[in-house]
Amino acid sequence: MPKAHNVRPASALERTLHRLEDLCRERGQRLTRPRRAVLAKLLSARRPLSAYELLDLLRSEDGRSTAASVYRTLDFLMALGIVHRLESTRSFVLCEHPDGPHWVQFLICRRCGQVVEAEDERVAAATERLGQRLGFALDQHIVELTGVCESCRGSRAPH
Amino acid sequence: MPKAHNVRPASALERTLHRLEDLCRERGQRLTRPRRAVLAKLLSARRPLSAYELLDLLRSEDGRSTAASVYRTLDFLMALGIVHRLESTRSFVLCEHPDGPHWVQFLICRRCGQVVEAEDERVAAATERLGQRLGFALDQHIVELTGVCESCRGSRAPH
DNA sequence: TTGTACTTGATACAAAGTATCATAAGGACA
DNA sequence: TGTCCTTATGATACTTTGTATCAAGTACAA
The missing domain is CATH 1.10.10.10 (Winged helix-like DNA-binding domain superfamily/Winged helix DNA-binding domain)
Structure with a gap:
């Protein structure tokens, strides 16, 4: 208890x-x-x-x-x-991670509209590295990934 | 010649x-x-x-x-x-990479407006993996990174 | 409680994108 | 070549999204 x-x-x-x-x-x-x-x-x-x-x-x-x-x-x-x-x-x-500055990614389900806000180290590191490789000092990072979420795939044929 | x-x-x-x-x-x-x-x-x-x-x-x-x-x-x-x-x-x-389907990333300079289209394996792999981790079957991938490009940083104090 | 810098409300407008439908133009075929 | 059918276009009107301006109001410090 x-x-x-x-x-x-x-x-x-x-x-x-x-x-x-x-x-x-x-x-x-x-x-x-x-x-x-x-x-x-x-x-x-x-x-x-x-x-x-x-x-x-x-x-x-x-x-x-x-x-x-x-x-x-x-x-x-x-x-x-x-x-x-x-x-x-x-x-x-x-924002679901309101503590301090951060780079986030959004996953958006095109069926139900659900949005998940992620804070993925790997993605952040990969984009930062890409910026460096191309000579950009990045200050904004927009990552919006669209697809079909798990529960929507479950209820119908996954496509 | x-x-x-x-x-x-x-x-x-x-x-x-x-x-x-x-x-x-x-x-x-x-x-x-x-x-x-x-x-x-x-x-x-x-x-x-x-x-x-x-x-x-x-x-x-x-x-x-x-x-x-x-x-x-x-x-x-x-x-x-x-x-x-x-x-x-x-x-x-x-599109700068018009051959076949692909996932691209854009780097945008906020000073001069230059846009570079990248096709980075690491970023694509990281976002795909993130989608899998969260149960999303992704079919669209928007990555737009904004910052200051190399030549714009060269001409002024980098910030 | 008062002063004042900052914020709001009101209005008008600009920019971005979509719906509808009659007409026009490719292409297949006789 | 002309007919038919499909698809794309042009024209119009409209919706949605986002800004500029400025007078009036208010949160906060002193």
Whole structure:
């Protein structure tokens, strides 16, 4: 049986918001209502959302949300490294490895839309090495791998 | 001095068009005017073009070109594997390794816009392995690495 | 509580991509 | 050569995605 604590376990939302608070404090940036709201929506969606899907969700709570404010907020959260953009699907997803800077890879299932965020040493080393070989000082690394996930292959003929 | 030949050396355009002709014949697809034109423009640009940049170029020769026709043609050429889309810059570029199916990586210089298309075994193997580890049967592989190329780093402090 | 730099809301706009359908153009065949 | 059929094109309208600008509002420090 797990040991009892005085602090009760934080919800995923509370944990993520604390992380955001810390990052803002560290960097002297403000934690505003729309920033909290976007984070909460991305968290509860548990899947990538397009900017306009997000806008629709936000408007259901605050009719003043606009495309411009959504994109601004997403840019802010991406700069903090707690949201990623999936280029191949033009959508935005909460980072699953929010501690420190890192190079991640996304695996996207074309059947069910599931997205897995990986942090694979081998891939990171291989791309870094490729950059060196070709004389590039790399600072951004987009790796989006699309296919069919295990459970979707299981339910139908694998192709 | 280079050896004389009876066949005069084909221009890059001629070679690329022959490649396109062959592919169309193999697959029973038609080689039409707009398809040749898009290929020629991408070739002479020697850099990635957005769909609307391409449209402007095409309109200078045929005023009837439209966005729809440009996208249709690009989709066709991408299906043949002789054009790639760069997701991170929403642009299209001629394939530099047009022989057979392959997984490529792009290195993009954020200073000068230069794009290098690589076909790196190590990166391909690492991503394939990652897919296997996570149970994905991968069929698409987007790798776009952004940084500063060698000559741009040489001309200024590297950062 | 007040000041102020930063952020937001509102509006308008630009860029990127798609749907639909009638017309046109290749190619097979008589 | 002309007919038929298939596929691609041209034309139009539209949707989705992303930005620029600027006045008004607000989080945070002092």
